[in-house]
Amino acid sequence: MFGLLTPCAHGAHKYGIDPSEWHAQMCGLCVGLGAGHGSLARTATNTDAMLLNALTEAQFAGPAARTGVGPCALRGMRRAEVAAADSPGVRLAATASLLLGAAKIRDHVDDADTASLLRRPMATVSGQWWRRARAQAASIDLDVEPLVAAIAAQGALERTSGLTLDELTEPAQRCAAEFFAHTAVLAGRADNVEPLRTAGRHFGRIAHLADAVEDLDDDIAHGRYNPLVATGTDLDAAYEQLLESEAALREAIATTDLDTAPTVRWMLLDPLSSLLTGMGRDLGLVNHHPYDSHRAPRKPTLIEGIGLLLGQYPTGYACFADHTRPCSGRRKRAWRKRLDCCDCADCCCDCS
Structure with missing residues (x-):
């Protein structure tokens, strides 16, 4: 890293x-x-x-x-x-x-x-x-x-x-x-x-x-x-x-x-x-964000489940962050296998 x-x-x-x-x-x-x-x-x-x-x-x-x-x-x-x-x-x-x-x-x-x-x-x-x-x-x-x-x-x-x-x-x-x-x-x-x-x-x-x-x-x-x-x-x-x-x-x-x-x-x-x-x-050790602990983990939709079975997450969106640009807070397309909307504290609570 x-x-x-x-x-x-x-x-x-x-x-x-x-x-x-x-x-x-x-x-x-x-x-x-x-x-x-x-x-x-x-x-x-x-x-x-x-x-x-x-x-x-x-x-x-x-x-x-x-x-x-x-x-x-x-x-x-x-x-x-x-x-x-x-x-x-x-x-x-x-x-x-x-x-x-x-x-x-x-x-x-x-x-x-x-x-x-x-x-x-x-x-x-x-x-x-x-x-x-x-x-x-x-x-x-x-x-x-x-x-x-x-x-x-x-x-x-x-x-x-x-x-x-x-x-x-x-x-x-x-x-x-x-x-x-x-x-x-x-x-x-x-x-x-x-x-x-x-x-x-x-x-x-x-x-x-x-x-x-x-x-x-x-x-x-x-x-x-x-x-x-x-x-x-x-x-x-x-x-x-x-x-x-x-x-x-x-x-x-x-x-x-x-x-x-x-x-x-x-x-x-x-x-x-x-x-x-x-x-x-x-690592499978956390299933929800600590700032959102009062909510149950979101269950995948049928389409998301099919996407996971295919080894991709084609319908999911996630905050995009890289070396040159901070996370914009907007949900953007990402090839992810996990079912969270993004890694930032605010988005995970608001955009599910």
Whole structure:
């Protein structure tokens, strides 16, 4: 997974947020990566790193810095007001994006799951992004070397037998913890540093475990490493750990009062809940949305049942969300095998 979180436009309206704030955050990060590190670096843009700027802005007392940008194909060739590329939050998000991107490219090279002719140029790009991440981190007084070392140690951890699942997810926990904590440093909120470090640690754990659950079948089929297999953890136990981390993350965020910040609820807490609920449904552990627990699970219609028997869901509709566009809140066609309308908290309650 390269970005777990996708906010829903329904949630934006609920919290009084203009849904275009999604593009303000994403485009600001993309522009910041392109301006500081070249156009190729824009491909490192991801939704989880965008959250770092949102967290930073939510802790500032004044209005968020915005700047005008020209037309872009991903915005339908429209101009927009986006997060300022030189703002501290965007620079922190760019640092995280480059580190995540470099590590992901390096993993593909090391796993030899790309064409042999591409491995050398990919390794070159990975090395460039490591160096650029260090330079970007220095501009915001973030000591990134422990994070680089933690990422580099992941391979050695995976080759060590007898480790627990928590030990295997330690690098992801440490990186996310320091990035979350540094949002408080940039905002001058020293009282928020430790709670956000705790929240980040659990976010990193969720990201690693969710990736392991998502990739389990594929990793087994191709003989690739998976921490669940390595530790003998079944899916039920993994999902319980995900829920435990979500609860701990929410508790930590609540101590900072950021749980009442509309953008934090919209970009972190609600999407995280939706992610885990959707995963629980896929695993057969959840049959309805937790925010709609008073309703019985909806029974499929005859046509939907026929669609399921055919191995498709041709008559179903679902909220569509991808890397460039948040969920619009409208029911759109999707080839799904499950009988829920979408993964976002609001749609599941209203559009059945």
